[in-house]
Amino acid sequence: MxxxxxxxxxxxxxxxxxxxxxxxxxxxxxxxxxxxxxxxxxxxxxxxxxxxxxxxxxxxxxxxxxxxLVDCHTHAVFAGDRAVEFEMRLQGATYGEIARAGGGILSTVRAVRDASEDALYAQSKPRIDALRADGVTTLEIKSGYGLDFENERKMLRIARRFGEGTLTVRTTYLAAHALPPEYAGRADDYIEAAIDWLPRLHDEGLVDAVDAFCESIGFSPSQTRRLFERARSLGLPVKLHADQLSDLGGAAIAAEFGGLSADHVEHTNEDAVRAMAAAGTVAVLLPGAFHVLRETKWPPLDAFRAHGVPMAVATDCNPGTSPLLSLRQAMQLACTHFRLTPEDALRGATTHAARALGLADRGxxxxxxxxxxxxxxxxxxxxxxxxxxxxxxxxxxxxxxxx
Structure with missing residues (x-):
């Protein structure tokens, strides 16, 4: 009828x-x-x-x-796990010490490079299914554990596969996540390589946005800007792992490029908050990593509220610092650690999270x-x-x- x-x-x-x-x-x-x-x-x-x-x-x-629900920041495609690092942190090792010892992101990079595309899909599927089963209908998935062209491509292809059914998946290119061992001491050369891969992957329809880890153990502000300039030339929106461990001005860089979001933002200063407000950049709170790393430095929540910066909430599902398989749990942690109200947290995982992905048709x-x-x-x-x-x-x- x-x-x-x-x-x-x-x-x-x-x-x-x-x-x-x-x-x-x-x-x-x-x-x-x-x-x-x-x-x-x-x-x-x-x-x-x-x-x-x-x-x-x-x-x-x-x-x-x-x-x-909209989970606007995940690294849900990966191989292996890093449970041993959880034990190391409980024994006093810091995030930076683990990374400099060859653990952290690079240990996952090795596992991802060793996995076939089908094996990587199979290992990642239970995580995607868990997020779906807890109410997620739109999911962002980043690359960033390949750190060479073929393996970044492999991760993005798998992310696209997860979006072929009853789930919207937005893919984010995060080659500027860590320095791979073959580029040790040559971060500028690696950024140039990552910049070169981007248009090729974009031409294959694999990239919805571009991200970077702007941090002392990641990439510098100038390197981040170079990558973002290339993204802008391709018409791709940007977002940024910003000011998680220190204030390198990452949130301000995201705003400078009209970024969809600045994520983590524990150390973001008020001038950067003002810039985010002017640019319409969303602050993505990631209380799972805050919880697992036992951080004590809050994001500037009062400043975000005062300047009208929307606050999204996401799982940051990843193998090292936020092995979190429930966006509802992330909402609970945002209430417990950051004193969001339940209504704030629900809006953060729907309305504001959709905005952090550039999606105006949901939330x-x-x-x-x-x-x-x-x-x-x-x-x-x-x-x-x-x-x-x-x-x-x-x-x-x-x-x-x-x-």
């Missing part, structure tokens, strides 16, 4: 639309979509007719409905946006940050398709 207003209609649950204050909450709500796009959001009493007469499929549900429940929807077995949306673990997700739809 073609005379129905909607393809699918959910009635009965409460809605956390995030389109307004107090979660944009609507009790005894209804949400409907057609062709994968939201066509009605509001109270059940406001529907333009009997549900069975206006929708091809109707479900009477309980709980709360939110936008699908709220609003007519005209994609029908990326999550249904939760909770009595209040604050429970999404309250419970430590647990199976709270009842169902998820991606562009109106149940998965």
């Amino acid at each position: 073609t005379d129905r207003l909607y393809d699918h209609l959910l009635v009965g649950a409460s809605l956390a639309t995030l389109d307004g204050d107090d979660y944009g909450a609507i009790r005894d709500g209804a949400i409907a979509w057609r062709d994968g796009v939201i066509a009605y959001v509001g109270p059940r009493s406001g529907l333009p007719g009997d549900p069975a007469s206006i929708a091809h499929a109707v479900e009477d549900v309980e709980g709360w409905i939110t936008p699908g 709220m429940l609003r007519v005209g946006l994609r029908a990326d929807v999550a249904l939760w077995r909770v009595n209040h949306p604050a429970e999404l940050c309250y419970w430590l673990g647990g199976d709270l997700l009842q169902a998820r739809w991606v562009a109106g398709r149940r998965t």
